Amino acid sequence: MTGLTAPGGDADPPAGAEGPARRRGRPPRTESAGTRDRILEAAREVFSERGYDKASVRGIAKAAGVDSALVHHYFGTKEQVFEAAVEVAFAPALAMRDSVVTGPIEEAGERMTRILIGLWENPVTRAPLLAIVRSAVNNETAAAVFRRLIAGQLLRHIAARVGRPDAELRAELAAAQLVGVAMVRYVIKVEPLASADPEQIIRRVAPVVQGHLTGP
Amino acid sequence: MTGLTAPGGDADPPAGAEGPARRRGRPPRTESAGTRDRILEAAREVFSERGYDKASVRGIAKAAGVDSALVHHYFGTKEQVFEAAVEVAFAPALAMRDSVVTGPIEEAGERMTRILIGLWENPVTRAPLLAIVRSAVNNETAAAVFRRLIAGQLLRHIAARVGRPDAELRAELAAAQLVGVAMVRYVIKVEPLASADPEQIIRRVAPVVQGHLTGP
Numbered sequence: 001m002t003g004l005t006a007p008g009g010d011a012d013p014p015a016g017a018e019g020p021a022r023r024r025g026r027p028p029r030t031e032s033a034g035t036r037d038r039i040l041e042a043a044r045e046v047f048s049e050r051g052y053d054k055a056s057v058r059g060i061a062k063a064a065g066v067d068s069a070l071v072h073h074y075f076g077t078k079e080q081v082f083e084a085a086v087e088v089a090f091a092p093a094l095a096m097r098d099s100v101v102t103g104p105i106e107e108a109g110e111r112m113t114r115i116l117i118g119l120w121e122n123p124v125t126r127a128p129l130l131a132i133v134r135s136a137v138n139n140e141t142a143a144a145v146f147r148r149l150i151a152g153q154l155l156r157h158i159a160a161r162v163g164r165p166d167a168e169l170r171a172e173l174a175a176a177q178l179v180g181v182a183m184v185r186y187v188i189k190v191e192p193l194a195s196a197d198p199e200q201i202i203r204r205v206a207p208v209v210q211g212h213l214t215g216p
Numbered sequence: 217m218t219g220l221t222a223p224g225g226d227a228d229p230p231a232g233a234e235g236p237a238r239r240r241g242r243p244p245r246t247e248s249a250g251t252r253d254r255i256l257e258a259a260r261e262v263f264s265e266r267g268y269d270k271a272s273v274r275g276i277a278k279a280a281g282v283d284s285a286l287v288h289h290y291f292g293t294k295e296q297v298f299e300a301a302v303e304v305a306f307a308p309a310l311a312m313r314d315s316v317v318t319g320p321i322e323e324a325g326e327r328m329t330r331i332l333i334g335l336w337e338n339p340v341t342r343a344p345l346l347a348i349v350r351s352a353v354n355n356e357t358a359a360a361v362f363r364r365l366i367a368g369q370l371l372r373h374i375a376a377r378v379g380r381p382d383a384e385l386r387a388e389l390a391a392a393q394l395v396g397v398a399m400v401r402y403v404i405k406v407e408p409l410a411s412a413d414p415e416q417i418i419r420r421v422a423p424v425v426q427g428h429l430t431g432p
Contacts, residue, residue, distance in 0.1 A: 051354065136404055137353045138267065143404050150406050172400060172409045173420055180396025184388060188352055190363050190371070193388045204389060208424055 036074045039064045043075075043085040048131035052082055052142040082135070083145045089128030090149050092119050097154050101161045108161070109174070109210025110202065116178045117198050120186045133187060150175070162213050174212035181205055252290045255280045259291075259301040264343055268298055268351035268358040298351070299361045305344030306365050308335050313370050317377045324377070325390065325426025326418065332394045333414050336402045349403065366391070378429050390428035397421055 042064035046055045057078050061068040075081040096115040100108045119125045135142035155175065159167035181201065185193045193201070258280035262271045273294050277284040291297040312331040316324045335341045351358035371391065375383035397417065401409045409417070 134353050137350050137399075147404055147406050150404070155406070169408050169412060169416075169420075172406060173397070173424075176396035176400045176409065177393050177424070178396065179399050180392035180394065181389070183353075183395050183399060184392045188359050188363055188366070190366050190388060192385050193392065196385060200385075204385075204428075208389075208393070208427065211424065211427075212420075 035064075035066065035070065039066060039071055039074055039081075040085060040088060043071075043081050044089060044128055044131070047082060047085055047135060048127055051131070052078075052135035052139040055082075057081065079141050079145065082142060085128075086132055086145055086149060089125075089132055090153070092125050093129075094153060097157050100158050105161060105214060106210070108158075108213055109208070110206040112158075112174065112213075113178065113202050113206040113209050116182070117202055120182050121198055126186065129182075130187065133183075158213075170212050170214075174209045177205060177208055177212065251280075251282065251286065255282060255287055255290055255297075256301060256304060259287075259297050260305060260344055260347070263298060263301055263351060264347035267347070268294075268355040271298075273297065295357050295361065298358060301344075302348055302361055302365060305348055306369070308341050309345075310369060313373050316374050321377060321430060322426070324374075324429055325424070326422035328374075328390065328429075329394060329418050329422040329425050332398065333418055336398050337414055342402065345398075346403065349399075374429075386428050386430075390425045393421060393424055393428065 039060065043055075043060045046060045046063050050059070055078070057071050058068050060081060061071045064071070071081060075084055093116075096112055096119075099111045099115055103111055119129060132142075132146055136146040137143075155168055155171045158171040158174075162170055164170065181193070184190050185196075185201070255276065259271075259276045262276045262279050266275070271294070273287050274284050276297060277287045280287070287297060291300055309332075312328055312335075315327045315331055319327055335345060348358075348362055352362040353359075371384055371387045374387040374390075378386055380386065397409070400406050401412075401417070
């Protein structure tokens with residue numbers, strides 16, 4: 001797991017390894033280091049541009065400048081490459097979860113809203129999120145990957161912190177409000193929300209998210 | 217506009233005519249009646265199955281059993297065929313708007329929520345909604361069509377009924393909560409929301425929608 005933060009150096013990591021902290025910048029182009037990362041970076045780009053349906057292992061291999069067999073060697077099937085790429089893109093969202101889980105629960109709504117808006121405001125984190133949404137909306141396999149991540153990595157942990165019998169439903173309705181804002185503002189871009197000041201959105205949405213989490 | 221409710225009989229309607237009440241069932245297969253409707257029905261199916269990007273006027277013509285030139289004659293470009301098809305699929309959502317606009321504003325949140333959940337619960341209305349969402353998420357031209365409809369046909373009217381300076385933003389945040397619920401429950405299908413009782417969802421979401429519309 002040392003490869004998670006170092007920019008290179010893992011010559012041949014096990015197939016299950018992943019590098020969520022390495023999303024920014026290209027790894028060094030030596031054959032011994034970063035081949036897996038280069039494939040992952042190419043996968044993110046190809047899935048972003050083409051969506052899950054139209055992306056292929058062959059196309060990802062070509063974008064990474066390697067043979068398809070190497071992609072299969074590191075990741076397995078197209079679904080598994082997608083899952084690895086989504087996990088990387090999903091890593092910033094886990095910051096939201098950690099922030100919700102660790103801070104005071106009475107302010108979790110604002111923290112959750114602020115982090116999510118921040119992720120979508122930043123083009124670097126927006127592009128992969130958009131790619132995940134596009135793929136999940138269009139393809140059932142991609143939706144299943146996304147579903148597992150949302151349920152297992154996000155909602156379950158937030159729900160545990162909320163600590164009520166209906167906590168999972170509460171966490172999910174809170175997430176639904178944020179998903180809806182992201183869809184309308186960043187994906188469909190409907191005015192006036194598309195041009196509204198982020199702080200204004202946070203002021204209005206955070207109490208609603210909080211209400212879902214801990215309201216009556 | 218008599219063609220809106222009759223199942224056929226308009227031999228050659230003007231290009232701007234539309235038939236939102238005629239969505240169910242195929243029109244009679246005579247050349248003089250319902251050709252336009254048949255094209256529209258085929259367009260809905262093709263856009264539903266393939267999405268905006270992969271759909272073509274030629275494919276729609278083939279599905280309708282007519283020449284491509286006839287599709288262009290009735291509708292114009294692919295974007296215009298899409299717009300007409302979306303308007304038809306969008307017609308039930310206008311019921312939501314009318315209900316919100318005509319009834320007491322203090323209960324508009326529940327009406328809006330109930331109608332939207334009803335549209336998504338019904339497979340007949342869900343399929344075209346899903347097709348619109350898929351196309352709008354994937355294609356900027358389709359998103360622009362969807363955006364115009366949401367802003368012009370839905371939000372503006374609801375905002376006028378809310379009647380406050382920030383009414384459009386309020387209406388849109390209310391819509392965002394419903395969009396988010398639809399995305400999480402019907403598109404991505406994340407549990408426990410995906411299997412929750414519709415009445416339970418309405419009980420939890422309606423007050424939030426109402427809060428966006430008329431809350432402090």
